[in-house]
Amino acid sequence: MLMNLWIKFTKENYLKYISHLDLMRLFQRTFRRCNIPIKYSQGFNPQPKMTIGNPLALGVESAEEFMEIDLYERIPEDEFIRIVNSDLPEGIKIIEVKYVDSKSSITSFIDWSYYEIQFVANNIDDLNLLKTSIMKLLEMDQLIIEKEKRKGNKVVSQNKDVRPFIGNITISEGKTKKISDNECLITINCLLKSGDKGNLKPVDLLKVIEKYTDIDIDIDTAEIKRLKIYSEKDNKIEPLM
Amino acid sequence: MINISKFEKALKRVEKPARYIGMEKNSIKKNLDDVKVKFAFAFPDIYDVGMSHLGLHILYNLLNNEEDIACERVFAPWIDMEEQMIKEEIPLFTLENKEPIKNFDFVGFTLQYEMSYTNIINMLHLADIPILSKDRKDSDPLVIAGGPCAYNPEPIADIFDFFVLGEGEEIVLEILNIYKEHKERGFSKLDFLKEISQIEGIYVPQFYEVYYKEDNTIDRMVPIVEGVPKTVNKRIIKNLNKTYYPEKLIIPFIEIVHDRIPLEIFRGCTRGCRFCQAGMIYRPVREKDIETLLNLAEKLVESTGYENISLTSLSSCDYSQLQMLVAELMKKYEEKHIGISLPSLRLDSFSLGILKDIEKVRKTGLTFAPEAGSQRLRDVINKGVTEEDLERAVTFAFNEGWSTIKLYFMIGLPTETKEDLLGIKKLGYKVKDLFFGMPKEKRKGNLKITLSASCFVPKPFTPFQWIGQNSIEEFNEKIRLLKSEIRDNKITFNYHDPKLSYLEAVLARGDRRLSKAIIKAWEKGCKFDGWSDVFDFSKWMEAFEETGIDGDFYALRERSFDEVLPWDFIDIGITKEYLIKEYKKATNEELTRDCRLGCNNCGINRSFLGGVC
Numbered sequence: 001m002l003m004n005l006w007i008k009f010t011k012e013n014y015l016k017y018i019s020h021l022d023l024m025r026l027f028q029r030t031f032r033r034c035n036i037p038i039k040y041s042q043g044f045n046p047q048p049k050m051t052i053g054n055p056l057a058l059g060v061e062s063a064e065e066f067m068e069i070d071l072y073e074r075i076p077e078d079e080f081i082r083i084v085n086s087d088l089p090e091g092i093k094i095i096e097v098k099y100v101d102s103k104s105s106i107t108s109f110i111d112w113s114y115y116e117i118q119f120v121a122n123n124i125d126d127l128n129l130l131k132t133s134i135m136k137l138l139e140m141d142q143l144i145i146e147k148e149k150r151k152g153n154k155v156v157s158q159n160k161d162v163r164p165f166i167g168n169i170t171i172s173e174g175k176t177k178k179i180s181d182n183e184c185l186i187t188i189n190c191l192l193k194s195g196d197k198g199n200l201k202p203v204d205l206l207k208v209i210e211k212y213t214d215i216d217i218d219i220d221t222a223e224i225k226r227l228k229i230y231s232e233k234d235n236k237i238e239p240l241m
Numbered sequence: 242m243i244n245i246s247k248f249e250k251a252l253k254r255v256e257k258p259a260r261y262i263g264m265e266k267n268s269i270k271k272n273l274d275d276v277k278v279k280f281a282f283a284f285p286d287i288y289d290v291g292m293s294h295l296g297l298h299i300l301y302n303l304l305n306n307e308e309d310i311a312c313e314r315v316f317a318p319w320i321d322m323e324e325q326m327i328k329e330e331i332p333l334f335t336l337e338n339k340e341p342i343k344n345f346d347f348v349g350f351t352l353q354y355e356m357s358y359t360n361i362i363n364m365l366h367l368a369d370i371p372i373l374s375k376d377r378k379d380s381d382p383l384v385i386a387g388g389p390c391a392y393n394p395e396p397i398a399d400i401f402d403f404f405v406l407g408e409g410e411e412i413v414l415e416i417l418n419i420y421k422e423h424k425e426r427g428f429s430k431l432d433f434l435k436e437i438s439q440i441e442g443i444y445v446p447q448f449y450e451v452y453y454k455e456d457n458t459i460d461r462m463v464p465i466v467e468g469v470p471k472t473v474n475k476r477i478i479k480n481l482n483k484t485y486y487p488e489k490l491i492i493p494f495i496e497i498v499h500d501r502i503p504l505e506i507f508r509g510c511t512r513g514c515r516f517c518q519a520g521m522i523y524r525p526v527r528e529k530d531i532e533t534l535l536n537l538a539e540k541l542v543e544s545t546g547y548e549n550i551s552l553t554s555l556s557s558c559d560y561s562q563l564q565m566l567v568a569e570l571m572k573k574y575e576e577k578h579i580g581i582s583l584p585s586l587r588l589d590s591f592s593l594g595i596l597k598d599i600e601k602v603r604k605t606g607l608t609f610a611p612e613a614g615s616q617r618l619r620d621v622i623n624k625g626v627t628e629e630d631l632e633r634a635v636t637f638a639f640n641e642g643w644s645t646i647k648l649y650f651m652i653g654l655p656t657e658t659k660e661d662l663l664g665i666k667k668l669g670y671k672v673k674d675l676f677f678g679m680p681k682e683k684r685k686g687n688l689k690i691t692l693s694a695s696c697f698v699p700k701p702f703t704p705f706q707w708i709g710q711n712s713i714e715e716f717n718e719k720i721r722l723l724k725s726e727i728r729d730n731k732i733t734f735n736y737h738d739p740k741l742s743y744l745e746a747v748l749a750r751g752d753r754r755l756s757k758a759i760i761k762a763w764e765k766g767c768k769f770d771g772w773s774d775v776f777d778f779s780k781w782m783e784a785f786e787e788t789g790i791d792g793d794f795y796a797l798r799e800r801s802f803d804e805v806l807p808w809d810f811i812d813i814g815i816t817k818e819y820l821i822k823e824y825k826k827a828t829n830e831e832l833t834r835d836c837r838l839g840c841n842n843c844g845i846n847r848s849f850l851g852g853v854c
Contacts, residue, residue: 014252014258014262014264015264018259018494022259022494022496025496030266032546033543033545040578048578058258087266
């Protein structure tokens with residue numbers, strides 16, 4: 001009997017402002033209110049068995065997030081969705097669930113994320129120029145950014161080539177427009193590495209664009225939304241669910 | 242509603258935006274056009290602190306249970322958010338409807354701590370509501386307050402339209418019902434205040450005039466409006482089993498200070514510690530019975546999904562059927578992985594036995610509060626705890642596997658000597674010896690002892706209300722002594738900032754003349770004074786100087802028994818004679834028994850219950 005349940009859910013609107021730990025607490029309490037028969041770990045400090053794959057940064061919305069929970073009693077999929085959705089706050093909604101037969105955690109299936117990023121750029125008014133800038137960027141062999149890393153108590157900065165973590169960047173022309181004489185609202189879509197085998201945060205992509213192109217991004221205006229999560233198998237990507 | 246796109250811009254630039262979004266499970270958002278009374282419950286500190294306050298949850302649900310009342314929450318925005326709100330011109334708003342609090346009928350503050358007074362002023366300012374009661378028109382919200390600090394409302398008397406003294410569950414609806422009537426027939430603030438000043442528990446500062454003597458003490462305080470009572474009685478709920486208690490609690494998205502179910506098991510405390518204001522003002526003791534509590538627990542677990550139930554009160558181990566309550570709760574909730582916690586621990590094996598049961602696995606640190614270092618001084622403050630009690634408790638704890646012990650003390654207690662002070666060190670070292678006195682194989686974990694000292698602040702309505710506080714220099718001297726004496730890698734010594742305690746003492750026992758100093762301090766930028774990284778003592782001193790206030794007069798001066806105290810017009814049910822008797826017993830190092838063992842005639846049962854407490 002399959003008791004591992006994969007859950008696809010949204011995290012939208014103001015709920016983008018709750019952290020990964022907040023979200024874990026929220027689901028724990030929701031499941032308890034809904035009497036979901038979730039398994040607990042053994043040992044001194046039993047914790048409910050649930051994993052959220054590839055946590056989002058604070059402030060990033062998502063049209064699909066993934067979580068895995070272990071149940072000790074099977075609930076039909078549609079019933080699970082109905083019960084839990086009736087209790088979840090506005091902004092978080094379960095879209096789909098399925099029982100899976102897998103020993104490895106859901107996180108190991110996550111390889112790529114597809115984002116939509118919207119931001120205001122201060123010096124661009126020509127769409128073609130924008131396109132060429134992005135194209136040139138993608139032609140580069142290396143894209144180095146400075147990453148701060150914690151080593152014990154020290155914070156050290158390291159140079160890191162993130163080019164392999166960028167799958168693609170496209171400009172969403174329908175959602176790109178001039179908003180004033182020297183300001184342009186730009187919407188891009190991008191495929192970025194996600195998960196344990198390599199990860200690039202969308203904010204860091206904006207830093208790359210800032211550094212390697214002439215586009216002057218107002219980072220404060222950035223609106224980021226994850227649209228999809230993909231798995232990679234034999235050089236092909238496919239949706240998790 | 243505030244401008245949402247500006248609000249969203251602001252959210253992006255602050256550290257914890259979820260403090261401001263509302264929308265939590267069990268929060269209640271009504272259509273504000275459909276209700277007759279809009280009540281903004283204001284907590285003068287950040288969300289994380291305010292949401293941990295039980296009174297908020299009680300009143301929030303109680304008011305929202307009424308169809309024609311909407312109660313919404315507002316907290317002090319943290320400094321980063323305040324900056325954004327000013328920049329984007331967003332007025333202070335409630336979390337539910339994001340409605341400016343200026344548009345509410347009432348803004349009700351809870352006064353939990355003196356050092357939040359500047360936050361109250363700041364919040365009114367951010368809301369664009371005039372700070373002083375006399376400057377607010379009939380169309381402005383009524384700004385009111387309740388909570389423990391309302392027992393000396395005088396330092397902030399100029400700000401509030403009225404205060405509610407005592408327990409609010411019944412009186413708040415009485416007030417709002419009268420308000421509805423007044424609103425229907427054309428509202429006049431003055432008429433409304435006159436009518437409610439007749440309700441027991443309401444104090445309307447503008448209806449009283451205070452006259453002072455040449456030596457700056459109070460000569461008399463008299464009502465200047467006909468029919469206004471000379472003495473204001475506190476309100477009290479007679480039967481806690483029958484009074485309102487919420488069956489739902491708002492579940493915050495972010496982690497707050499107390500993130501669990503608060504199950505209030507009783508009110509009041511019978512211990513009679515002489516420094517403790519709560520022990521006096523919340524009398525008499527009233528317990529909820531087990532059946533009521535189990536019933537409530539079930540509903541709360543169901544509606545919240547919380548993983549922990551905290552049995553709250555001033556001294557939870559004193560609940561008469563604690564063992565049975567804990568056993569029942571554990572039986573019911575253990576398999577659901579819901580824990581039970583006891584927030585205040587007594588130094589006896591009975592309490593520890595219960596603790597052992599509920600903390601089966603994880604041995605978090607243990608905290609005890611001997612309050613004073615020597616038996617002599619503990620007798621002065623009527624803390625009925627002996628060194629043997631502590632020894633027994635600590636030995637028991639070490640045997641059971643605890644290894645982190647925290648001991649709370651106060652320095653600057655009345656009659657304190659150097660010997661009493663060094664008693665703090667002695668107790669710490671004794672605890673250490675008890676640990677290493679155990680055979681090596683029995684010792685578990687790494688011993689860590691924390692001795693924490695706060696500076697004693699004399700509070701109104703306690704036997705020590707007449708006492709002069711130690712000066713900042715005296716406190717510093719005492720701290721220096723302890724710091725130099727306590728040198729051990731197993732023992733950490735912590736202490737509170739004497740400057741903050743001095744200010745707390747000024748505000749706690751201040752009179753009406755302080756209002757202008759508090760406002761001046763706020764004008765100079767003071768806010769979040771209880772937050773050590775924000776607190777700016779020098780600004781307060783400047784404010785006192787510029788408004789002609791002598792802080793020492795309020796904090797350091799010893800009062801005589803016949804002096805008229807600023808809070809004398811309030812009757813909390815305990816007689817002044819009793820407080821004087823207790824004061825004298827303190828100087829003679831005499832103990833007063835626990836009220837559960839026999840009545841000590843404090844007056845509470847005569848004033849309020851007409852029977853035994």
